[in-house]
Amino acid sequence: xxxxxxxxxxxxxxxxxxxxxxxxxxxxxxxxxxxxxxxxxxxxxxxxxxxxxxxxxxxxxxxxxxxxxxxxxxxxxxxxxxxxxxxxxxxxxxxxxxxxxxxxxxxxxxxxxxxxxxxxxxxxxxxxxxxxxxxxxxxxxxxxxxxxxxxxxxxxxxxxxxxxxxxxxxxxxxxxxxxxxxxxxxxxxxxxxxxxxxxxxxxxxxxxxxxxxxxxxxxxxxxxxxxxxxxxxxxxxxxxxxxxxxxxxxxxxxxxxxxxxxxxxxxxxxxxxxxxxxxxxxxxxxxxxxxxxxxxxxxxxxxxxxxxxx
Amino acid sequence: xxxxxxxxxxxxxxxxxxxxxxxxxxxxxxxxxxxxxxxxxxxxxxxxxxxxxxxxxxxxxxxxxxxxxxxxxxxxxxxxxxxxxxxxxxxxxxxxxxxxxxxxxxxxxxxxxxxxxxxxxxxxxxxxxxxxxxxxxxxxxxxxxxxxxxxxxxxxxxxxxxxxxxxxxxxxxxxxxxxxxxxxxxxxxxxxxxxxxxxxxxxxxxxxxxxxxxxxxxxxxxxxxxxxxxxxxxxxxxxxxxxxxxxxxxxxxxxxxxxxxxxxxxxxxxxxxxxxxxxxx
Numbered sequence: 001x002x003x004x005x006x007x008x009x010x011x012x013x014x015x016x017x018x019x020x021x022x023x024x025x026x027x028x029x030x031x032x033x034x035x036x037x038x039x040x041x042x043x044x045x046x047x048x049x050x051x052x053x054x055x056x057x058x059x060x061x062x063x064x065x066x067x068x069x070x071x072x073x074x075x076x077x078x079x080x081x082x083x084x085x086x087x088x089x090x091x092x093x094x095x096x097x098x099x100x101x102x103x104x105x106x107x108x109x110x111x112x113x114x115x116x117x118x119x120x121x122x123x124x125x126x127x128x129x130x131x132x133x134x135x136x137x138x139x140x141x142x143x144x145x146x147x148x149x150x151x152x153x154x155x156x157x158x159x160x161x162x163x164x165x166x167x168x169x170x171x172x173x174x175x176x177x178x179x180x181x182x183x184x185x186x187x188x189x190x191x192x193x194x195x196x197x198x199x200x201x202x203x204x205x206x207x208x209x210x211x212x213x214x215x216x217x218x219x220x221x222x223x224x225x226x227x228x229x230x231x232x233x234x235x236x237x238x239x240x241x242x243x244x245x246x247x248x249x250x251x252x253x254x255x256x257x258x259x260x261x262x263x264x265x266x267x268x269x270x271x272x273x274x275x276x277x278x279x280x281x282x283x284x285x286x287x288x289x290x291x292x293x294x295x296x297x298x299x300x301x302x303x304x305x306x307x308x309x310x
Numbered sequence: 311x312x313x314x315x316x317x318x319x320x321x322x323x324x325x326x327x328x329x330x331x332x333x334x335x336x337x338x339x340x341x342x343x344x345x346x347x348x349x350x351x352x353x354x355x356x357x358x359x360x361x362x363x364x365x366x367x368x369x370x371x372x373x374x375x376x377x378x379x380x381x382x383x384x385x386x387x388x389x390x391x392x393x394x395x396x397x398x399x400x401x402x403x404x405x406x407x408x409x410x411x412x413x414x415x416x417x418x419x420x421x422x423x424x425x426x427x428x429x430x431x432x433x434x435x436x437x438x439x440x441x442x443x444x445x446x447x448x449x450x451x452x453x454x455x456x457x458x459x460x461x462x463x464x465x466x467x468x469x470x471x472x473x474x475x476x477x478x479x480x481x482x483x484x485x486x487x488x489x490x491x492x493x494x495x496x497x498x499x500x501x502x503x504x505x506x507x508x509x510x511x512x513x514x515x516x517x518x519x520x521x522x523x524x525x526x527x528x529x530x531x532x533x534x535x536x537x538x539x540x541x542x543x544x545x546x547x548x549x550x551x552x553x554x555x556x557x558x559x560x561x562x563x564x565x566x567x568x569x570x571x572x573x574x575x576x577x578x579x580x581x582x583x584x585x586x587x588x589x590x591x
Contacts, residue, residue, distance in 0.1 A: 019493035027494060031409040032421070034402035035465060042462040043428055046439035053439060104333070111329045114322075118330075124577055125334045128341070131573055133523035135541040136562040139548065140344045143555055151343055154360040185336065239429070246432045249525045253545065270434040275530055280438050287435035294430055 054284035061278045073285035082261055082269060083286070090265040093180060094244045098237060100184040105191025105236075112192070113199040123196075130189035138253030141182040145169065169255050172262035179254050179263055186250065191236055198232035199225070234305045238298055245294055266290050348372070348559035355555050371560035381561060383535060384543035387453060388522055388565075391539055394457035395464060395521040396514050402461075403468040404510065408498055410469065411476035412484075422473075425466040436462055437530045444531060453537045459527050464517045471516060475509020476502065512579035515572045522569060540565050 021027060054073060057065045077083050112123050129137070144152050147167035156162040168178040202224065210220050248268035251257065257264035257272065266286060274283035347355060348371050350364045375381050409415075410422055440459050441450065449455030479502060487497045503510070525541040532538045538546075544561050547553045553561075 019495045022493050022495035022498075028409050028413045028415045031405040031413070035406040035469065036421075038398070038402055038458075038461055039425075039428070039465060042440065042458055043431070043436070046436055046443060046462070047431060049439040049443065050435050053442070058442075107329060108333050111326045111333070114326050116323060116326055122330045122334055124574075126330075126337050127577075128570075128573075129337050131519055131523075131569055132341070132566060133525070133541055133569070135523075135525050135545055136344075136566055139544075139558055139562060140340050143347065143559070144340055144343060149356060149360075149555070151360060151362075185340070189337070242430050246434070247526065248434070252526070252529075267432060267434055270432075271437070271526065271530075274434070274438050274441075280442065283434065284438050287432045287438065290432045291430070291435055294432070298430065 050284055051288060053280055054288045056281050056284075058280040058284075059278055060280065069281065073282045074289075076282070077285060077289065082264060083266075085261050086264045086266045086269045089176065089261075089263065090245060090267075092176065093183070093263075093265055094241055096180045097183045097187060097244055098240055100180065101188040101191050101240065102233075102237070104184065104188040105193075106195050108188070108192035109195035109199055112196050126192055127189045129186050130193075132186065134186070134247075134249035135253055137182065137186050138250050141185070142169070142254060145178060170259055172259050175255055175259060175263045179251055182254060183244070183250055187240065187244070190240060194232055194236040195229065198229045202228045230305065234302065238301060241297065241301075242294060245290060266293075344559045344562055347556060348563050350556055352554050352556050371554075371556040372564065374554075374557050375561045375564065379547060379557075379561075380535065380543065381540070381564075384538060384540040385565070387537055388539040388541075390453045391457050391460070391528075391537070392518050392521040394454060395460045396518050398457060398461050399465050399468040399517050400510070400514055403465050403472060403513075404503070407469045407472035407476055408502065410473045412481075412498075412502070425469055428463065428466045431463075433463070433526055437527060440527075441530055450531055451533045451537050456528060456531050456537055456539070457521075459531055460521050460524060464520055467520075468513050468517050471513040472506070472509060475506045475513065478509070479505040508576075508579045512576045515576045519569050519572060 021030065055068065055070055057067055057069045057072075059065050108126055112119055112126070132140075144150055145168045147153070147165055147170065150165065150168075153162065153165040157165065166174070168174050206224050206228075207220055210224060215223070246267055248265065248271050251263055251265060251268050252271070255263045257268050267290065270283045270286035270290065273279050273286060346364055349367050349369070350361065351366055351368050351370065354361050354364065354366060406425075410418065436459075440462070444450045444452075444455045444459070449458070483505065484497045484501050487501050488494070492500070523541065524539070525545070528539045528542045529545070532542055540561075544553075544558070544565070547561075548558060
């Protein structure tokens with residue numbers, strides 16, 4: 001493995017000493033060091049610090065209040081009505097959005113996977129919403145569903161489904177459902193993308209063999225497609241749930257949690273507690289709870305999907 | 311039998327196109343409506359009689375957002391933050407992705423899993439400590455500080471995506487270069503990086519779009535003109551000045567223009583990388 005001939009040549013090269021280091025066993029550490037250092041600074045340290053903040057009093061508006069308070073924030077959370085509402089709304093919001101997005105994504109993937117002419121163009125068009133910024137997507141739908149000039153209201157009235165324009169985001173009964181619709185529009189291409197990749201990975205022979213054995217399309221779907229897609233489904237659901245639980249963007253733009261907490265979710269509540277009330281300690285505790293909920297969900301979900309496989 | 315098979319196939323094809331057209335309309339409809347709105351004068355938007363096709367086409371909304379607000383400053387800030395984020399990710403992430411893809415070392419799987427787990431951390435959980443830290447070192451309201459904060463979730467993503475592209479690049483050429491006396495560094499720079507060039511571009515574009523669109527970190531970490539990015543600026547304009555719908559729509563169209571362009575350029579490679587990275591994850 002030793003280089004002999006090139007050594008004298010490459011000495012003049014400015015990178016020659018780096019080139020030599022690249023032959024030693026320190027090379028891999030040199031490659032990893034920059035990113036590890038960076039991630040330590042912007043992820044590991046802040047995470048630990050986040051746990052510390054959650055057991056301290058930290059309000060930027062009142063610098064005098066500062067110090068160790070132990071589990072105080074966690075205890076007051078138990079009697080915080082908004083926390084429980086947010087928890088319930090988070091569950092509804094995430095479960096409904098994932099279900100709708102998965103269904104739409106699966107339909108889109110199956111249709112795209114038939115590889116008819118023009119599929120590539122359709123693929124690009126269907127993927128577009130996923131890359132649209134939350135801020136633009138939010139305001140766009142606010143305009144579409146506006147109580148005075150919303151085009152969706154107009155269409156629904158013309159078709160006779162509604163008697164008059166409806167203020168979708170201002171009515172506590174429809175606000176959460178309306179935000180779920182926007183989220184589904186924004187997020188379903190993610191599932192379409194992953195399911196399509198999964199479908200392309202299923203060998204055609206399996207279906208042919210099943211057809212020879214006399215299997216109908218439903219049997220093929222149940223016994224080939226679903227089991228073969230299991231890994232993809234599990235991965236997609238986990239990734240999507242994580243990002244849905246974590247990102248308050250869309251709700252912040254659309255409703256700000258209102259009306260009357262009817263669309264308040266944990267991530268938004270934590271963000272507002274920090275951003276609006278400057279109560280960092282309590283916001284920190286809320287996000288730590290979110291983190292643990294996600295961990296528990298991911299563990300249970302992965303366990304369950306493994307068990308059903310066997 | 312043969313005939314019924316063929317007509318069944320035809321029915322399935324028609325159904326497929328119906329589904330695809332419906333979905334495409336669902337995806338594009340809102341965007342088309344926003345575009346049409348941006349071309350209407352305000353009087354035609356705020357009207358009792360809904361106008362489906364604009365009767366007067368005007369560009370005044372675009373002129374208004376560009377000249378009567380600080381939109382150009384916001385766009386410039388976003389451009390700088392995005393560029394810095396991509397630069398940091400490319401420099402540090404490429405090295406890490408290469409190491410994960412080509413070298414065998416102790417703790418490799420654990421470190422890779424760690425890069426993946428970072429995705430599970432709630433953004434809010436990172437934002438609060440990052441804000442306090444950045445305030446201490448004077449990086450709040452700084453474009454560089456914001457870019458650093460973005461790397462917390464974009465760098466791991468970049469590494470995973472790029473690793474997929476490196477894995478796909480054939481190893482034989484690299485071995486040949488090594489046998490010819492090239493150093494590991496030489497083989498990496500001259501053989502592997504050019505081979506994975508498309509992947510590098512696709513991963514960078516993905517990171518760039520995410521940084522360009524990011525809202526919640528920017529809202530918390532920017533407080534003034536100096537570093538405010540366009541999503542935050544646009545959102546605040548809506549809140550503070552009751553931005554007219556047409557102007558808001560024009561701002562939305564202008565700000566998604568770069569995303570559409572980048573997406574169109576690298577859409578195929580990016581889709582490959584996204585799915586590869588996600589499935590292995």
